[in-house]
Amino acid sequence: MLLDRRSFLIAAGAFPLLAQQAGFPWPSGKRGALSFTFDDARVSQIDLGIPLLNRLGMKATFYVSPRGFRQRVDGWKEAIAAGHEIGHHTDSHPCTVNYRFSRDNALEDYTLERMEADIAKATAEIVDTLGVRPVSFAYPCGQTFVGVGANQRSYVPLIAKHFRSGRGYLNESANDPERCDLSYLMGTHCDGFSGDELLGLVDAAMKENRWLVFAGHDFGDPARQTTSMKAIEAVWEYARNPANGVWVDTVATVSEFLVNARSR
Numbered sequence: 001m002l003l004d005r006r007s008f009l010i011a012a013g014a015f016p017l018l019a020q021q022a023g024f025p026w027p028s029g030k031r032g033a034l035s036f037t038f039d040d041a042r043v044s045q046i047d048l049g050i051p052l053l054n055r056l057g058m059k060a061t062f063y064v065s066p067r068g069f070r071q072r073v074d075g076w077k078e079a080i081a082a083g084h085e086i087g088h089h090t091d092s093h094p095c096t097v098n099y100r101f102s103r104d105n106a107l108e109d110y111t112l113e114r115m116e117a118d119i120a121k122a123t124a125e126i127v128d129t130l131g132v133r134p135v136s137f138a139y140p141c142g143q144t145f146v147g148v149g150a151n152q153r154s155y156v157p158l159i160a161k162h163f164r165s166g167r168g169y170l171n172e173s174a175n176d177p178e179r180c181d182l183s184y185l186m187g188t189h190c191d192g193f194s195g196d197e198l199l200g201l202v203d204a205a206m207k208e209n210r211w212l213v214f215a216g217h218d219f220g221d222p223a224r225q226t227t228s229m230k231a232i233e234a235v236w237e238y239a240r241n242p243a244n245g246v247w248v249d250t251v252a253t254v255s256e257f258l259v260n261a262r263s264r
């Protein structure tokens with residue numbers, strides 16, 4: 001039996017490629033996007049992470065809090081000059097009362113007004129000290145509420161008011177470029193994993209033409225709250241090969257692209 005061209009391509013396994021081309025209009029040749037993001041302005045990000053990323057030629061997003069970046073101000077200025085993005089992570093890093101470290105600064109005790117003031121305080125210090133105004137935000141501990149019970153409120157609308165995007169944490173999906181809420185992006189935990197484990201997540205996201213946002217903390221050997229530097233190198237080796245169609249960029253750049261693509 002003779003096959004027409006489309007049937008032949010399906011039989012030859014080429015149909016997924018056609019489906020990708022008909023999907024979301026990522027930049028030419030790209031199947032999806034990948035952003036590496038790191039929280040808290042920890043010193044290992046300056047001492048180990050930025051030098052690694054600069055050597056690889058890879059840009060990342062760093063969600064900083066003043067108490068973190070004050071320890072390496074010159075290093076953060078150099079990171080900005082090298083093209084990395086400075087995102088926002090509040091001033092006092094409030095999380096749920098159930099975490100011991102935030103018992104005295106718990107989201108359960110916050111109001112939207114108090115949260116907005118905390119965010120404004122950090123913005124002022126970031127602008128004064130680092131000379132940039134963040135457009136990307138990461139929710140401390142990935143938590144998006146203030147208050148309790150009937151008086152609990154989401155502060156996602158506050159983030160939508162002040163930033164282009166807000167990133168969650170410990171989420172289990174990459175982002176749908178057509179429909180995802182930029183004010184609550186899914187953040188996929190990348191601390192403690194091997195290169196193969198991270199590559200499995202990247203591959204699954206690219207197959208669905210999605211935007212995978214990795215969320216980590218320290219740089220070093222893989223551990224709790226530490227992203228493996230070897231794993232980052234393995235992902236970069238894969239992503240830098242144009243044949244794999246991975247667009248690696250900061251959250252600010254990818255989110256701006258999505259805003260423009262959706263408005264067309």
Ligand SMILES: [Zn+2]
Pocket residue numbers: 039040089093140141
């Ligand atoms: Zn944090």
